[in-house]
Amino acid sequence: MKDRRTFLKQAGLVGLAGMLPVNSLLADDLKENTFINTEKSDSKWADGSRLVVSVSMQFEAGGQPVNAESPFPQNMQKGFVDLPGETWYQYGYKEGIPRMLDNWDKLGIKVTSHMVGSAVLKNPELAKEIVARGHEAAAHGMNWATEYSMPYETEKKFIKDGVDAIKKITGFQAVGYNANWLRRGPNTLDILQELGFKYHIDDLSRDEPFLIKVKGKDFAVVPYTIRCNDIVLIEGKNFSADQFVSQVKLEFDQLYKESETKRRQMSISFHDRIGGTPQMVAATNEIITYIQQHKGVSFKRKDEIAQMAYEDKSVIRE
Incomplete structure (x- = not known):
């Protein structure tokens, strides 16, 4: 794959949003290496995958509130701004996501990017590029507000504003x-169903997708992870990149064994200002390359996984 600089030069991203149809993909990119070492097995996945891997890339930097949580001590005096903390977030869109995008191309996989609406509006060209390179744009609220305490109509507007920002900029x-932090409220799923969403990820209860009933209709759950998640481990300052590699490999090995007899999905999550650091991109490359050496493993965007769940009559229903 071409690197990011070549891609930008050839793609001509200015004005791209208006050219992209809803949920458009680069067809060649979607087909490219999404299924690794294909081998038919006794898989529970309809497409013959033995194990499906879902990678998340959070696009949050630029949408955070003043003095948002960071690796720096949370001891700022009232009335002052945590300036080094601000630069930590800036790293996410200046270096982190561009580096990860090149790595995904190198590895030949497509990911789901959960985008904060205000971050998209602040860095529109980067948001366009994510979609143009074949990745899914998923919603992540308009900003970092506490969603679970919002009244119904307030939360509905909050969610819709984020979706509208993504659509306006990327066409997706x-x-x-x-x-935010998976903390949905009692009305969230009803609102998502009402707004036409197909799935949510704020659930840690299974290692495979499943369907639930929301407002009398099917709604897909594509489980997330806090185990294989850089913000829980690396940003917590008590975990190193090599430990992350080891932990994710152990997770994969166990799920791969289980996938002989049951449907298994593995989730891995990266954040712009953490997963996009040089050491973590190197770690990610090692992890994904290791996984790709195993037969029957496929990498899928979460919208693809959700669609498979809807179409599979054997999927778990709750």
Whole structure:
């Protein structure tokens, strides 16, 4: 694959949003290496995958509130701005996502990017590029507000504003949702169903997708992870990149064994200002390359996984 600089030069991203149809993909990119070492097995996945891997790339930097949580001590005096903390977030869109995008191309996989609406509006060209390179744009709220305490109509506007920002900039109609720190409220799923969403990820209860009933209709759950998640481990300052590699490999090995007899999905999550650092991109490359050496493993965007769940009559229903 070409690197990011070549891609930008050849693609001519200016004005791209208006040219992209809803949920458009680069057809060649979607086909390219999404299924690794294909081998038919006794898989529970309809497409013959033995194990499906779902990678998330959070696009949040630029949408955070003043003095948002960071690796720096949370001891700022009232009335002052945490300036080094601001630069930590800036790294996410200046270096992190561009580096990850090149790595995904190198590895030949497509990911789901959960996008905060205000971050998209602040860095529109980067948001356009994510979609133009074949990745899914999923909604992640308009900003970092506490969603679970919002009244119904307030939350509905909050979610819709984020979706509208993504659509306006990228042309992509988001069908997946992730609440801030997964903390959805009692009305969230009803709102998502009402707004036309197809799935959410704010659930840690299974290692495979499943369907639930929301407002009398099917709604897909594509489980997320806090185990294989850089913000829980690396940003917590008590975990190193090599430990992350080891942990994710252990997770994969166990799920791969289980996938001989049951449907298994593995989730891995990266954040712009953490997963996009040089050490973590190197770690990610090692992890994905290791996984790709195993037969029957496919990498899928979360919208693809959700669609498979809807179409599979054997999927778990709750």
